[in-house]
Amino acid sequence: MTSKRERAIVVSALKHAAPYIRLFKGKVFVLKAGGEIFADRAATTALMEQVGILHQVGIRVVLVHGGGPQSTKLATALGVDTTFVDGRRVTDDASLDVATMVLNGQINTRVLASCRDLQIPAVGISGVDAGLIRAHKRPPVDRGDDETVDYGFVGDIDSVEADILQKQLDNGLMPVVSPLSCDEAGTLLNINADTVAAAIAAELDAEKLILLTGASGVLEDVDDPRSLISYIDRKHLDKLRDSGKLADGMLPKAAAIDAALANGVQRVHVISYNVTDSLLLEVFTNEGTGTLVVNDIAALTPAEQGGADS
Numbered sequence: 001m002t003s004k005r006e007r008a009i010v011v012s013a014l015k016h017a018a019p020y021i022r023l024f025k026g027k028v029f030v031l032k033a034g035g036e037i038f039a040d041r042a043a044t045t046a047l048m049e050q051v052g053i054l055h056q057v058g059i060r061v062v063l064v065h066g067g068g069p070q071s072t073k074l075a076t077a078l079g080v081d082t083t084f085v086d087g088r089r090v091t092d093d094a095s096l097d098v099a100t101m102v103l104n105g106q107i108n109t110r111v112l113a114s115c116r117d118l119q120i121p122a123v124g125i126s127g128v129d130a131g132l133i134r135a136h137k138r139p140p141v142d143r144g145d146d147e148t149v150d151y152g153f154v155g156d157i158d159s160v161e162a163d164i165l166q167k168q169l170d171n172g173l174m175p176v177v178s179p180l181s182c183d184e185a186g187t188l189l190n191i192n193a194d195t196v197a198a199a200i201a202a203e204l205d206a207e208k209l210i211l212l213t214g215a216s217g218v219l220e221d222v223d224d225p226r227s228l229i230s231y232i233d234r235k236h237l238d239k240l241r242d243s244g245k246l247a248d249g250m251l252p253k254a255a256a257i258d259a260a261l262a263n264g265v266q267r268v269h270v271i272s273y274n275v276t277d278s279l280l281l282e283v284f285t286n287e288g289t290g291t292l293v294v295n296d297i298a299a300l301t302p303a304e305q306g307g308a309d310s
Contacts, residue, residue, distance in 0.1 A: 017284045024283070025058035027207035028169065032197035034213055034249075035067035037273045038107050047212070048114045050279040051174075055120055059283075060169045062200060063122075064177045065111060066193035067102040068249075074098050085143075087251040091152040091190040099190045103178040111176050122174040125164070127155075127181030128188070132165070133196060134158045135181040135189050155181050155189030157196070162203035194256035202263035209260045210269045210282065211253055217270045217291030222247055231292040231300060234261055261295050268293040 031051065038044050054061050068089070075082050075098045083090040091099060108124045115122035127133030135155035140148045168175045179196040182188050194211060201209040218237070220227035222245060229236075234257075240246050241254050257268045271278045271290030282288040294300060 020284045021057045024207060026060065028060045028062065028201075028204045029054065029208045029210060029283075030062045030064065030197050030201035030204065030206045031210045031279075032064045032193055032212065033066070033273065034069075034193070035065065035071070035102070035107055036069045036214060037212065038065065038067075038110055039069055043273060044110065044114050045117075046276075047273055047279065048111070048118055048120065050277060052115075052118045052120045053280060054283065055174055062165055062169070062175045062177060062204065062206075063111070064179060064193055064197040064200065065103075065107055066179065067099065067107045070102045070106060071095075071098050074102055084248075085149050085151070087248045088151065088154070088192060089190065090149070091154050093153070096153045096188055096190060100180060100188060103180050108176060108178045115174070115176070120174055121172060122176050123168055124176050124178070125168075126178035127191065127196065130161065130164050132161050132177075133179075133181040133191065133199070134161070134184075135191060136183050137187065137189060153187070153189055155183070155191045157181075157191065157199050160199045160203040162200070165200065165204060192252045192256070194253050195259070198256035198260040198263075198265075201260050201265045206265055208267045208269060208283075209257075209265050210271065210279065211256070212271055212273045212279070213249070213253070214272065214274060215250070215270075216272045216275070216289075218246075218250070218293070220245065222250075229291050230288075231294070231297065233294055233297045234258055237293060257293050261293065266294065266299075 033047060037047055051061055072082050075095060080094045080098060104126050112122055112124050125132060135157050138151050138154045138156045140150045142148050165175050179191045179193040180188060181191055197209060216225055216228050218229045218232060220229055237254055246254050260268050269282050269290060269292055271282050275289045278289045282290060
């Protein structure tokens with residue numbers, strides 16, 4: 001039996017959340033979750049319970065997942081070398097086979113199984129399905145000083161067929177998207193999941209793009225977790241990147257954030273899946289838990305700026 005205090009807390013929380021529910025009901029949120037989240041059953045359940053609540057209050061969710069840690073683990077077990085350049089995985093023939101097994105097989109299926117347990121009507125899809133993501137093989141990249149990097153079977157996005165996802169959303173379903181795609185000749189391509197999430201968010205005119213990561217958000221000093229930046233604009237984010245303050249996996253995230261904001265997404269959030277209920281706190285409170293990125297700080301409401309500072 002709950003106490004009067006516990007009942008009062010529940011009622012207060014519902015009243016506090018109500019304005020946000022009214023604001024976001026029917027809006028599209030694109031969530032991107034790294035593969036490390038889905039390596040742990042408890043972490044997977046904790047995240048998907050939060051996603052389920054967003055779905056149940058009428059927010060139209062598209063979940064894009066990565067699979068980096070699982071791909072690296074399987075590659076190591078199979079004796080396949082793993083190479084990263086500027087936080088992006090180089091994908092040769094063997095690495096592509098690994099990515100296909102992990103992304104479309106292991107992780108997508110596990111996420112769907114978790115959704116089934118939580119009664120979230122989810123459907124799995126990859127960039128290959130129905131031409132959802134049209135892409136081409138990335139040409140070798142000149143990095144200066146006579147250094148050229150061939151990323152192998154890595155794709156660059158040409159377009160996203162948003163109608164495919166829109167039809168699923170209109171039917172009350174939650175798409176769970178694997179970032180694998182292919183070119184017009186049917187050659188499979190591995191695409192960074194942050195990049196895919198940003199492109200999907202732009203094409204769907206998403207209210208928010210939310211990137212869940214192991215870090216607490218965007219840090220002023222990558223070695224100091226206390227240097228969390230509560231809110232930041234594209235110009236400042238570019239300065240952090242150019243000054244070398246963003247490293248490894250945060251580099252493709254910064255590029256994805258920039259692309260999303262440049263193509264019409266108004267709010268991008270970077271939050272940690274390690275913080276309890278971080279997704280719900282980010283959506284249903286002004287304070288949030290991570291970093292809010294916008295085109296222009298002046299566009300933030302006083303409540304957003306005040307909440308971020310508190």
